[in-house]
Structure formats: C-alpha cells, structure tokens
Amino acid sequence: MSDPAKKRPWSLSRRLIVSLTISLGTLWIIAAALAGWAAVHETNEIFDSALQETAQRLLPLALDDLDEVDEHDGRAIDDATTFKGHQEYLIYQFRDRAGRVVLRSHDAPADAFPASLAHGFADVDGQRFYTEPTADGAFAIQVTEKEAHRYRALIRGLISLIVPLLVLPPIAGLIIWRTVAGSIRPLRAVREEIAARGGSNLQPLPEVGLPSELAPIVRDINRLIERLGAALEAERAFAANSAHEMRTPVAAALAQVQRLGTELAGTPQHARIVQIEDALRRLASRVGKLLQLSRADSGIAITSENADLLPILQLVIDEYARTPENTGRILLDTGSLDRLPARIDIDAFAIVFRNLLENALLHGARGRPVRVALAPDRSIHVANDGPVVTPDMLRRLTQRFVRGRTSAEGSGLGLAIAEKILDQAGGRLELHSPAIGRSDGFEAVIRLS
Incomplete structure (x- = not known):
C-alpha cells in the first residue's frame, strides 16, 4: 500500500485552471439551457403573435374584397391567386360560415383547411392555425404556418447557443491559464529565491512587487x-x-x-x-x-581572476611524496595539458586537492599507488585501490563528520570541505566507487568551472 506522504504534490495552478474551467463550462451549459428554454417559449409567442396579427390585419381587407366578388362564383378567387409564385411561411384562407374558401393566398390549397372555424389557435396535422371570425360570424379568416418552419427557426437559434459551447471552454481555459500563470508568477519567483538560499547565501528575499497575500x-x-x-x-x-x-x-x-x-x-x-x-x-x-x-564557509573560493592550478597541484603532490610512508605512491599523469586554468582561489584549490589526496592515501589500500590524472576537459581524477563503497554510503560521504567503513584515522570533514569550496567556485565534486573503468577502488573527480 502506497504511503500518502509520498504521493505527488498537487499543483495550485492546475487545480485553479481545471476548477475554474469546469465551473465556467457548467455555468455556461446551465445558462445555455435556460436561454434555450426561454428562446423556445419566446419564439413560440412571437410566431403565434405573428399569426394573430396577420389574421386580424387580413380580415378587414378580405371583407373589402367581397364587394368585387361576383356572387362568389369562384372567378374572383382565380383572379386573386394569379400572383407570381414565391415561398410563403404564412398562408391563409378566407372562408364563409359553410366552410367554403372565398379567398386564399397563392400557396394555400384550394380545399378548406382541416382546422375548424372556432376562434383561436389549433394544431392539426403538423400545422399551427389561427382563426379570426367576423363579428357576425358570417366569415372567418384562417392563417397557418407549418410547424417545421417554426422548428427550423428554433433549431437555428439553439445551435447559435450550443455551438459556442464547443469553442468557448478551450478559449476560457486558455484565458484562465494565462491569468492564473500571471497571478502566481510572484509565487514562483519567491520559490526560486528560496531555492537559491543556503548556508552560503542567506540574503533576504526581495519584497518589492509582491501581492498583499504573499508579502507577509x-x-x-x-x-x-x-x-x-x-x-x-x-x-x-x-x-x-x-x-x-x-x-x-x-x-x-x-x-x-x-x-x-x-x-x-x-x-x-x-x-x-x-x-x-x-x-x-x-x-x-x-x-x-x-x-x-x-x-570554506566564509567563501574563500570566490574570485574574479583565472589562475593556473598545475603548479599548485604539483606542489601539494611533492609535499605528500616527501613523507616516508608515501614515497613512490603518488603517480601524476598530466596528459597533454601544460596549464590548468580555472577561476578559483589558489589557496582554496590547494585545500580541495590536499583533502582529496590525503583521503586517497589514508583510506586506499596500504602500499598501493594513488593515481592523479588530468583529463582533456581539465577535470582532475584522484583514484585509489580498495574495496567498493556502497551507493548509500557514497551519497553520504560529502556530509560533515561522515566517514566510510575504514580503520584509518580521519575527521569526516575532508570531502565536505572540498565539495563546499568547489560549489562556491562554480565547479563540482564527483565520487565514484568502483573507480571509473575498474571493478574496485574509489575515485574523486574535480570538475572545474
């Protein structure tokens, strides 16, 4: 079972972006649904009002046309319906009490509408009818509209509400992402400033330009x-x-x-x-x-000038080689390098190399040589024979007062001092066990800036 404390930490910006995008999308869907319902209701009212207004407008005009009809023999109907053909969404019939068609629009059928002549709205065979009779009930006008036309209009209106749902959430997510990223930029800057702090850098964090929530x-x-x-x-x-x-x-x-x-x-x-x-x-x-x-803690390694470290290297080696127990043990290979320039204080470098060489002489196999080699990339390799150091111990060797499994004397500070100084100078210390290219031994590598 996994440890909850080891789970991946959650991201504040990701949570804000996802939550706000989902919330806005949900609100937009709800708003679109309510707007669609209101649009359907209002559209039906508008179309019904158009039917009613059309009927009420045409009724007096149809009564005036009756004076020109010859005994309702139908000839006036033919004359009235000889207009040039065009699409009509609203069609009408003017009918008498008996239900006969007296006048009609050109798209209206010759046969009477199937709706009754009762006043008001009616839905018959997929059509919406509105009937408006005269005051004496002798005639009535019926205006109708196909529900398919009304549905098409409603669908187009709903599509205009739904289609943005496919576009707006990604756009809203992008806007939210940019807004959140801009808002938490000071937080990231503070995080980077804190990460840069350590034992050698305890400068206060900048307090300029911070939001009121972050400043305290x-x-x-x-x-x-x-x-x-x-x-x-x-x-x-x-x-x-x-x-x-x-x-x-x-x-x-x-x-x-x-x-x-x-x-x-x-x-x-x-x-x-x-x-x-x-x-x-x-x-x-x-x-x-x-x-x-x-x-080392005082920043001894920091300098703005380059120095040739090769003479310092040879001087330290000569110092240890003169002792009886180390005579002939130190082997130096400078390769093709005749200079070793680096931006580090020479006293600080002497401390680093002296600690690494002393470590190799003390903890390496007794009587076996210690090899000091310069690589073409200006790295310095100090290798000694001996048993392999475990990976866990290898990671801990640069901590203060930590010593490996050895009977030799030591303080447990040499590697910690070397790493501290190299870090100040922009370099780094690498530890390998077994030694590079071998199955045993220990090797320390100085990577200069």
Missing part, C-alpha cells in the same frame, strides 16, 4: 533567514575561534611531549609518551580541518 509570508521568511544567519554565524565563529585558540596550545603541548619522549627514550614510560604524541597529532589535524571548514 516573505517577511516572515526573511525574519527566519535572519535568525538562521545569526545562528550559523555564531556557530561558525565559535568553530573558527575555538580552532584558532586551540592551535597554539596543541602545538606547544605536542612539542613538549616530543621533548619529553626524547628524554624518556628507553624507559618504560616512553610507550605512553608515544601514545600521547599520536593523540595530540590527531587533535592538531582536527583543529586544522575545523580551520579549513571555517574558511
């Missing part, structure tokens, strides 16, 4: 950043001051212990003096790492 949140975040910056600064100052204050006493104590060891050489106490000396050396190394860490 940014102000609270800035207060939190300010408190965090003060806490980190106090921690760094404590670490740096402590390391600096401890450096001289530790060096003095180590010198005294070494002198004491010389004086007690050959005595039973000499072994204990050697143990104390080793402990003081480890303490001095830890103090040195803390000083490097404080320098």
